[in-house]
Amino acid sequence: MTLFAVSIPLIILSSNVLELGLGIGLAEFSLGGDENTILSYLSEMTPKNLRGKVLVGVTNVANFGAVVAAILSILTGFSLFIQKLSFATLMSITIFIIVITRFSIPESFRWKYYKNLHEKIYISKKDYFVRFYFLIAMAITIVLTYALMDLVIGPYLFPKLTSWIILAANIGETVAGFSILLFIDSFNRKLFSFIAYLGGAITMFFFIPQYIYIPKAFNIFLVLLILNGIFGEFGWASRVVYEPELFPTNSRGMNIGIVRGIAYSLYVASIFFTSSFNEFSYLIYNLGMWIIGFSGALVWLLYGIDTKKKPWKKYLI
Numbered sequence: 001m002t003l004f005a006v007s008i009p010l011i012i013l014s015s016n017v018l019e020l021g022l023g024i025g026l027a028e029f030s031l032g033g034d035e036n037t038i039l040s041y042l043s044e045m046t047p048k049n050l051r052g053k054v055l056v057g058v059t060n061v062a063n064f065g066a067v068v069a070a071i072l073s074i075l076t077g078f079s080l081f082i083q084k085l086s087f088a089t090l091m092s093i094t095i096f097i098i099v100i101t102r103f104s105i106p107e108s109f110r111w112k113y114y115k116n117l118h119e120k121i122y123i124s125k126k127d128y129f130v131r132f133y134f135l136i137a138m139a140i141t142i143v144l145t146y147a148l149m150d151l152v153i154g155p156y157l158f159p160k161l162t163s164w165i166i167l168a169a170n171i172g173e174t175v176a177g178f179s180i181l182l183f184i185d186s187f188n189r190k191l192f193s194f195i196a197y198l199g200g201a202i203t204m205f206f207f208i209p210q211y212i213y214i215p216k217a218f219n220i221f222l223v224l225l226i227l228n229g230i231f232g233e234f235g236w237a238s239r240v241v242y243e244p245e246l247f248p249t250n251s252r253g254m255n256i257g258i259v260r261g262i263a264y265s266l267y268v269a270s271i272f273f274t275s276s277f278n279e280f281s282y283l284i285y286n287l288g289m290w291i292i293g294f295s296g297a298l299v300w301l302l303y304g305i306d307t308k309k310k311p312w313k314k315y316l317i
Contacts, residue, residue, distance in 0.1 A: 001102060003030035005095065012088045035059075036260065040253045043244035044110040048309050052184035055244070056237045060177030063233070067174055070167035114249040123248065130303050131246045132259070134193075137296025138239045139263035141197065142232065144270055145289045149207065149225055156279055157215055165225065172226040176233035184237065189308050190301050193242070196234035197297040201290040203228040208283050235293060245307045 003026050010023030039055065046054045076082040123131070154165040184192070203224060210220055247255040274285060 001030065001034070001098060003027075004034075008088075008091050008095070012084050032260070032264070033257075036253050036256045039240060039244045039256055040111075041108050043252075044108040044249065048311050049185060051245070052189075052241050052308070053181050055241050056177060056180050056184055059240050060174065060180075060233075060237075063170055063174040063177050066170040067167065070163055070170055074163045074167065110249050130299060134296040134300040134304060135239070135243060135246065135259045136262055137292050137299075138193070138197070138235060138242070139259055140266060141200070141289050141293025141296075142236050142239055143260075143263040143267050145204075145232070145286050149228065149286070153207070153211075153279055153282060154221070154225065157211075157221065158218055161218070165222070168222055169225055169229050172229040173233045176230040177237065180234065180237045184241065185309060187308070188306050189238070189241065190304055190306050192234065193238040193297040194301045196231055196238055197290065197294040199231035200228060200235055201287065201294045203231055204283075204287050204290045208280075208287070211280065211283055238297075242307070 007023045007026035007030065010019055010026065014020035014023055038058070042054050042058060043051060072083065072086055149169070154169075155162040158165065207221075207224055207228070210217065210224060214220060243256045243259060244252055274282065277285065
């Protein structure tokens with residue numbers, strides 16, 4: 001949070017791309033690392049019957065923030081001054097709340113207990129591999145394809161409707177995220193992951209004939225975008241729930257970081273790898289990423305465990 005606080009004036013007062021890049025880099029570095037801790041903490045401190053709801057509900061607020069950002073973009077006409085003013089206002093209101101709550105919450109009792117154990121908890125190599133493959137495959141899909149359709153393909157096909165495309169996509173994802181709260185702790189987690197990535201791959205496939213035969217059919221594109229966003233949100237929810245649930249307390253944060261670090265490293269590499277792609281190549285690439293996620297969900301459906309409402313001691317310490 002200290003790094004994040006330092007990034008705020010750099011972003012607000014930036015006058016060139018170097019200052020802006022440094023500010024955004026610090027903000028992303030601090031928030032990216034903080035998310036591992038948040039997921040670990042929430043999973044360890046939340047009762048088993050509410051674990052899925054809390055993990056999904058808290059992190060889905062990010063989608064709501066994207067909706068607000070898209071609305072501001074539409075209302076302000078991409079005014080850089082208004083965007084900086086909005087950011088400064090938001091930070092002024094929330095930074096004190098963030099600091100106060102950070103110092104007020106208790107340490108995770110589960111982390112404190114197992115940190116003092118002399119006996120470490122280990123997972124078998126086979127089980128460890130299956131869990132890592134499943135989680136990394138999910139992360140690759142969600143991280144490498146995030147916003148590809150609404151930030152790359154959509155603006156290319158409909159350049160004058162970019163903000164509306166982003167708004168519609170994030171509204172769909174936000175609504176889907178909150179709707180998940182109704183059943184995330186009562187539905188088989190393995191089956192939920194399988195449905196999410198199967199649906200995402202199928203809806204992604206239909207973008208290809210739409211692009212080939214009716215590329216300017218905005219209504220059809222928007223329907224596919226929202227449907228794919230819904231399944232993408234299901235896949236994202238499955239990921240944020242399973243990441244902290246599938247590792248032991250004494251290495252939970254580290255392993256979440258490894259999974260996310262691999263996915264985001266591949267994301268950086270993919271920026272350069274796809275730099276020469278045309279729009280059709282992007283679609284094929286996106287479909288391939290969804291197939292990777294589906295393969296992980298299939299492996300977990302066959303060999304994984306359903307963690308729904310299970311206490312830690314019954315299946316994993």
